[in-house]
Every structure is written in C-alpha cells, then in structure tokens.
Amino acid sequence: MSGIVAGVDIGSTTAKCVVLxxxxxxxxxxxxxxxxxxxxxxxxxxxxxxxxxxxxxxxxSFVTGTGxxxxxxxxxxxxxxxxxxxxxxxxxxxxxxxxxVDIGGQDTKAIRTNxxxxxVDFAMNDKCAAGTGRFLDVCANALGYDVSEIGPLxxxxxxxxxxxxxxxxxxxxxxxxYVSRGKDPKDILAGLHASIAMRTxxxxxxxxxxxxxxxxxxxxxxxxxxxxxxxxxxxxxxVSPLSQYLGxxxxxxxxxERLSAGAS
Amino acid sequence: MSEAVSTLANPGEVPSAFLRDARGLQRKLVxxxxxxxxxxxxxxxxxxxxxxxxxxxxxxxxFGYDVVFPEIVALNxxxxxxxxxxxxxxxxxxxxxxxxxxxxxxxxxxxxxxKTSFGQIxxxxxxxxxxxxxxxxxxxxxxxxxxxxxPLFMFDVPYMREEAPRKEDVDYLVSxxxxxxxxxxxxxxxxxxxxxxxxxLAESRRAEDGWVEFLRAGRLRPSPIEAYFESIxxxxxINVLRGTREAADFYGVVNEEVRARVREGNLPLPEEKYxxxxxxxxxxxxxxTFWDFxxxxxxxxxxxxYPKVGGLFDRGFxxxxxxxxxxxxxxxxxxxxxxxxxxxxxxxxxxVKEYQVxxxxxxxxxxxxxxTAGQGDLRDWLIHEQGLPxxxxxxxxxxPRYFSPAQIKNRMDAFFESLEQRRAVAATARAASA
Numbered sequence: 001m002s003g004i005v006a007g008v009d010i011g012s013t014t015a016k017c018v019v020l021x022x023x024x025x026x027x028x029x030x031x032x033x034x035x036x037x038x039x040x041x042x043x044x045x046x047x048x049x050x051x052x053x054x055x056x057x058x059x060x061s062f063v064t065g066t067g068x069x070x071x072x073x074x075x076x077x078x079x080x081x082x083x084x085x086x087x088x089x090x091x092x093x094x095x096x097x098x099x100x101v102d103i104g105g106q107d108t109k110a111i112r113t114n115x116x117x118x119x120v121d122f123a124m125n126d127k128c129a130a131g132t133g134r135f136l137d138v139c140a141n142a143l144g145y146d147v148s149e150i151g152p153l154x155x156x157x158x159x160x161x162x163x164x165x166x167x168x169x170x171x172x173x174x175x176x177x178y179v180s181r182g183k184d185p186k187d188i189l190a191g192l193h194a195s196i197a198m199r200t201x202x203x204x205x206x207x208x209x210x211x212x213x214x215x216x217x218x219x220x221x222x223x224x225x226x227x228x229x230x231x232x233x234x235x236x237x238x239v240s241p242l243s244q245y246l247g248x249x250x251x252x253x254x255x256x257e258r259l260s261a262g263a264s
Numbered sequence: 265m266s267e268a269v270s271t272l273a274n275p276g277e278v279p280s281a282f283l284r285d286a287r288g289l290q291r292k293l294v295x296x297x298x299x300x301x302x303x304x305x306x307x308x309x310x311x312x313x314x315x316x317x318x319x320x321x322x323x324x325x326x327f328g329y330d331v332v333f334p335e336i337v338a339l340n341x342x343x344x345x346x347x348x349x350x351x352x353x354x355x356x357x358x359x360x361x362x363x364x365x366x367x368x369x370x371x372x373x374x375x376x377x378x379k380t381s382f383g384q385i386x387x388x389x390x391x392x393x394x395x396x397x398x399x400x401x402x403x404x405x406x407x408x409x410x411x412x413x414x415p416l417f418m419f420d421v422p423y424m425r426e427e428a429p430r431k432e433d434v435d436y437l438v439s440x441x442x443x444x445x446x447x448x449x450x451x452x453x454x455x456x457x458x459x460x461x462x463x464x465l466a467e468s469r470r471a472e473d474g475w476v477e478f479l480r481a482g483r484l485r486p487s488p489i490e491a492y493f494e495s496i497x498x499x500x501x502i503n504v505l506r507g508t509r510e511a512a513d514f515y516g517v518v519n520e521e522v523r524a525r526v527r528e529g530n531l532p533l534p535e536e537k538y539x540x541x542x543x544x545x546x547x548x549x550x551x552x553t554f555w556d557f558x559x560x561x562x563x564x565x566x567x568x569x570y571p572k573v574g575g576l577f578d579r580g581f582x583x584x585x586x587x588x589x590x591x592x593x594x595x596x597x598x599x600x601x602x603x604x605x606x607x608x609x610x611x612x613x614x615x616v617k618e619y620q621v622x623x624x625x626x627x628x629x630x631x632x633x634x635x636t637a638g639q640g641d642l643r644d645w646l647i648h649e650q651g652l653p654x655x656x657x658x659x660x661x662x663x664p665r666y667f668s669p670a671q672i673k674n675r676m677d678a679f680f681e682s683l684e685q686r687r688a689v690a691a692t693a694r695a696a697s698a
Contacts, residue, residue, distance in 0.1 A: 068670055083678035084685075116689070119682040121647065124675065126658065 005062045005259060006049065007251025008042050009082060010034060010069025013105030014218060015041045017049035018248040020256060028053025029245055038072040064255035066247050078258055083111055083122050085250030090214040091117025092253055094238040098210040101200060103219035105133040110204040123206040131199035133219045135168045139192050142175045143185050150189050154224030157190030197228035214238040216246040282530050286518040290497050293510060298383030301330055310389040313408065316574050317395040318421055318596030322468055322507045323441065326461040327448040336504055337385055338369035338662060342548035344381055347662045365631040365662025367404045390451060391416045397423060397602050398634040417444055421596050425604045429597045437593035462585040464507040472577040474515020475502045479578050481522045482566040483619055486536035488525040492565035493555045496546060503574040537562030538683060541615055543569045544627035545635055549664035557673055561680040567619040572600045605638045609645060616652055623683055628658040630666050655679040
C-alpha cells in the first residue's frame with residue numbers, strides 16, 4: 001500500500017482536492033465549482049487532482065472528506081470537519097499559526113489552534129452570509145464586476161466609503177445607493193472589504209486574537225481583503241497561493257495520520 | 265479528531281431501547297391530563313393558567329383548579345412539529361419575529377381555537393403570572409387577560425442575588441400569596457382549606473424526592489440516564505402534575521427502571537465517551553436530531569440545567585407542609601431563571617464537579633433573552649476560569665426556522681473532534697511518561 005493520501009473539501013461554492021505524497025509533498029490539486037450533484041463534484045475533484053498529479057485512483061491509499069459536503073465523499077474512509085482541517089492545514093504551511101481566519105463562500109470562521117494544529121476554540125458567523133464570500137459576490141454583481149476583479153480595484157481606492165449594513169441584501173441596496181450618489185466604485189469596494197474585516201475581527205476577538213494569524217478559504221485570494229484585514233488588525237496575516245486548499249490539505253493530513261495509526 | 269464514515273449509518277435515528285416502562289407511563293399521564301382538561305361537562309372544573317418557573321400550582325389546586333401551563337402546551341406543539349403554524353398565525357396578528365416563541369405559539373394557538381393533536385386547550389378562568397422576571401411574559405398574560413376577560417393575578421418575585429432568600433422577600437411573597445388565596449375564595453365561593461394545601465404539598469414533596477433521585481443517577485459512571493434529553497419527558501409530572509399522587513408515584517416507577525438499567529447494563533449508550541453538561545432550553549422542534557448529534561460522538565448528558573426550571577430541588581429545596589406559605593415563597597424565589605448569573609455559574613460549577621463533567625454544551629435560543637442573555641459570558645467563564653471545554657450553539661425552542669441542522673452539526677462535530685484530539689494527546693503523553 002502506498003502512502004499517498006487525498007483530502008476532498010466540498011464547500012458551499014467550490015470543491016477542492018489535494019493529493020499528498022509519502023513525504024507530505026503536494027503531488028496534485030484541483031479546484032472546481034460545486035453544483036447540484038455534490039457526489040459527482042467530489043468525484044470530479046479527486047479525478048482532477050489525480051490527473052494533476054499524474055496518478056491513478058488505485059495509487060491513493062486513503063481519502064478524507066471535509067467541508068459541508070463531507071458526507072457526500074462516499075469514496076472516502078474518513079470525514080473530518082473543515083474547522084479541524086483548516087487548523088491542521090494552516091499549521092502545516094505556517095507552523096507558527098495560532099489563529100486561523102477562514103472566509104469561504106457562506107461561512108466565516110475564527111479558529112484558535114495550538115502548536116500541533118489542533119483546535120483550541122472556534123467561532124463562526126451565524127445563520128447569515130454577511131461577511132462571507134457570498135457577500136462579496138452579491139456586491140460585485142451589483143457593481144457590474146466579476147468577483148475576481150474587486151480585490152485589486154479596492155486597493156486603488158482614495159477614500160473608502162462606510163458600509164454599515166450587516167445584511168447581504170441590505171448591503172447590496174447600500175451599494176446601489178452609493179452608485180446613484182456618484183461614489184467611485186473603487187471607494188465602495190474598499191468600504192465593503194473594510195466592513196467584512198470589521199465583522200471578522202469581532203469574530204476573532206470571540207476566541208482571542210493571537211499571532212500568528214493565517215488567512216484561509218477562497219476569500220484569502222482577494223488582495224483587497226488581505227489588506228483590509230491587515231489594516232483592521234494592525235498586524236500582518238499569513239497568506240499563501242495554497243490558502244484556498246488548506247481545508248483539503250488538512251483533510252489529507254488527517255488521513256495520513258489515520259493511515260499511520262492503522263499501520264502501527 | 266474524526267469519525268469513520270462507517271459509523272454514520274442512519275443519522276437521525278435515535279435508538280431508545282433503554283427507555284422502557286417510565287416513558288410509556290409518562291405518555292399515558294400526558295394523554296390523561298389533556299383529555300381531562302377538555303370541558304366536556306358544564307360546569308367544568310375551573311382552569312388557571314400559570315408559568316412553570318416559581319409556579320403556585322399547589323395553592324390553586326387546593327381550590328379545585330386544573331392548572332394549564334401554556335409553555336408546556338407550546339413545547340408539546342413544538343416537539344410534535346405543530347408550533348410553526350401557530351407562530352406564523354401570531355405573526356400575522358402583528359407579533360414580531362423577535363417575540364418569544366412560547367408567547368407566539370400560545371397566542372397563535374389560542375386565536376386559532378386552542379385545538380391541538382393532543383387535546384383541546386381550555387380557556388382560562390384565572391391567569392396567574394407566577395414569573396414576573398420576564399417582561400414579555402407579563403405582556404403575554406396581559407394579552408390573555410384582555411382576550412378572555414379573565415382576572416389576572418400578577419405575582420411579583422424579586423430577583424435573587426444571594427443564594428439564601430431574604431426574610432423580607434419571603435414575607436413580601438407570603439403577603440401576595442394571601443392575596444391570591446382571598447381572590448380564589450372570592451372566585452370559587454370556597455373557604456381556604458389549609459389541611460388540603462398541606463396534603464397537596466406533601467405529595468409535591470414526595471414527587472420532588474423521586475425526581476431528585478432520578479436526576480442524581482447522572483452521577484454514576486457510566487450514567488444510566490440522559491439528564492437532558494430524557495428529562496424532557498420526565499419533567500411533565502414534576503411541573504404539570506406536582507401535588508398529585510400520580511406525579512409522586514410516577515417517579516417511583518422511573519427510579520425502579522433506572523436501578524434496573526444499572527443492574528442490567530441497559531444504558532443510554534453502549535460506551536460513554538464524554539460526560540456532558542447541557543445548559544439552556546432544548547430545540548424542541550428538532551430534539552431527536554439534536555440528541556443524535558450527541559450520541560454519534562458517544563456523548564451522554566449527565567447533568568443539565570434546563571430540567572431545573574421547575575425548581576432547584578436537587579439543590580435541596582422542598583415544599584414543606586409544615587411551612588406551607590413560606591416554602592412556596594422560597595420556591596418561587598429559587599426558580600432557576602430568577603437566579604443572578606453569579607448564582608447560575610456557581611450551580612453549574614458545582615455540577616461540573618459532582619457529575620464529573622468532561623465538557624459543556626450551551627444551547628442558546630434566539631427568542632428568549634431571559635434564559636439566554638449571559639450565556640456567551642458563561643461560555644468564556646467555563647473555558648477560561650474553569651478550564652472546561654465549552655461549546656455555544658444557538659437555535660430556538662419553538663421556531664423551526666432557526667434550527668439549521670448542518671451548521672449545528674458542523675459546530676458539534678468540530679467540538680468533539682477537538683475533545684478527541686486532546687484525549688489522544690493526553691494519552692500519548694501518559695504513555696511516554698509511563
């Protein structure tokens with residue numbers, strides 16, 4: 001049996017997969033959209049990551065599912081919540097991590113971890129998508145941009161507007177109102193990012209703000225959000241091009257641990 | 265840190281083999297109670313509406329009243345998935361989203377005619393607002409009084425900031441109890457019978473002894489009871505039928521069953537991995553689903569605060585036929601939600617030790633601030649001051665729209681994963697030092 005393991009993270013908007021080699025080197029990864037058929041999305045995520053790694057399914061010894069769709073990873077041997085997986089993944093990339101901020105499609109999480117990447121405490125947004133990736137999607141749409149454009153644009157703002165809404169639907173109305181008043185979209189975007197940073201900080205304070213802080217999830221790829229968090233915290237946050245994959249990476253690491261425990 | 269997929273068969277299914285005769289008897293008592301309330305004969309026995317916390321059931325029973333607890337009617341609606349229609353009706357009457365689910369369920373139900381799947385809820389002949397610590401409750405009773413033209417007796421109970429009740433507070437409540445007696449004499453045309461009250465109080469005391477014996481079984485390792493989920497069933501006699509022989513006898517059956525469980529090893533779970541304290545009102549609308557979230561991790565609720573809303577009997581209080589009015593006054597003062605947060609914290613800290621608790625789960629409810637406000641601070645206090653792993657989750661006791669299974673499950677799974685990790689690390693450290 002090989003020591004190759006995979007982690008499949010089925011989030012609310014994207015499916016991610018990471019394939020890890022014996023030496024915990026990332027051999028392949030994938031990122032795709034989540035649609036109606038989550039089971040198929042999970043299978044596709046694994047297939048794509050295996051293709052990226054030039055491996056076949058039979059070469060993978062252990063698969064772990066995580067994310068909201070973790071129970072749909074039927075071909076896996078283990079399920080672990082994404083809270084534990086982001087903590088483990090962040091610890092793997094940035095071993096000094098003590099607080100993980102994960103902003104995904106519909107969830108924002110603050111996860112306090114220890115030196116082993118285990119969860120010490122966590123807090124999440126309540127039943128509301130304000131302050132999540134979905135919030136940015138809706139507001140980008142209202143301004144006529146693709147969500148991938150808004151981070152860089154927000155960095156060009158001269159004077160960020162104040163976005164007060166704590167509700168995605170109301171924030172969209174607020175954005176429209178600023179547009180009709182002639183505000184520069186870049187300033188509106190900077191205001192939106194600042195409002196999410198403010199909400200996120202409040203969540204982080206519930207578990208205790210402790211450096212190092214690692215930013216994970218899809219929204220961590222948004223440079224505007226990274227800067228807004230940095231400004232609100234007054235401290236830098238760790239970000240990596242792999243940040244969006246940290247849930248899947250953490251899942252693979254949990255699988256590796258389970259595999260080793262089984263072997264011993 | 266994780267769960268094997270193979271253990272996830274039939275999520276949502278709660279095996280209940282450990283529940284035997286007592287559960288059947290409880291069902292029978294509930295059915296008899298609601299069918300007995302139906303005003304099939306005229307004139308029917310008078311009905312008093314009362315709130316559970318600090319209630320004065322013994323006094324009105326001494327005058328031949330039946331007691332209806334709209335909170336309990338509401339929770340019965342919720343557990344039978346009938347609360348949302350009533351709540352939506354109340355909202356159509358103008359009650360806002362943030363108004364207490366108990367209140368909206370009851371007012372909606374009343375306006376729709378009081379018919380439930382478990383019986384017809386009779387109109388009140390008297391309204392006794394026995395817990396005045398919640399402003400919404402006061403308004404609820406005022407709305408009912410206006411709607412039915414029934415007299416409203418407002419029982420003013422001072423908030424408890426010290427563990428022992430003050431004499432002046434007891435005297436103040438006793439004076440109000442006599443006012444209630446005079447009102448009841450006037451309404452019924454009957455003279456107050458102190459001997460009858462003492463007889464009822466003796467039955468109450470007998471039920472309280474039995475109830476406490478059941479609750480304390482959670483101290484055993486492994487626990488033969490589910491102190492939160494199972495107590496939800498057995499709270500009915502102590503809250504609704506307290507003062508009757510049936511209630512007192514019921515706990516004899518319960519405790520015999522619990523002793524048999526210990527003898528036969530018929531326990532809530534095959535393996536008790538985590539001994540959990542639960543604080544807060546249950547999500548009645550999804551109670552079995554919620555229970556399953558505990559069971560899949562081997563977590564048994566060995567102690568809970570919610571079953572104490574009808575009285576902190578396990579802390580030593582008993583109704584006392586030798587001191588009838590004084591003990592009723594002390595009972596009302598000692599209602600769980602009438603305790604200040606430092607007192608509630610102390611109760612919980614004592615439970616953690618007495619019941620050898622591994623972790624606490626706090627379930628806050630959106631629509632009740634009087635129970636829930638302060639639970640965030642409680643969580644922090646338990647984690648930082650008591651060193652107890654604690655999870656706070658939120659939904660509602662009545663309104664199913666606030667129960668999001670995936671989100672609650674995710675939080676609970678992550679919480680138990682972290683407990684599992686801590687145990688694994690501690691075991692490794694122990695092995696290394698051995």
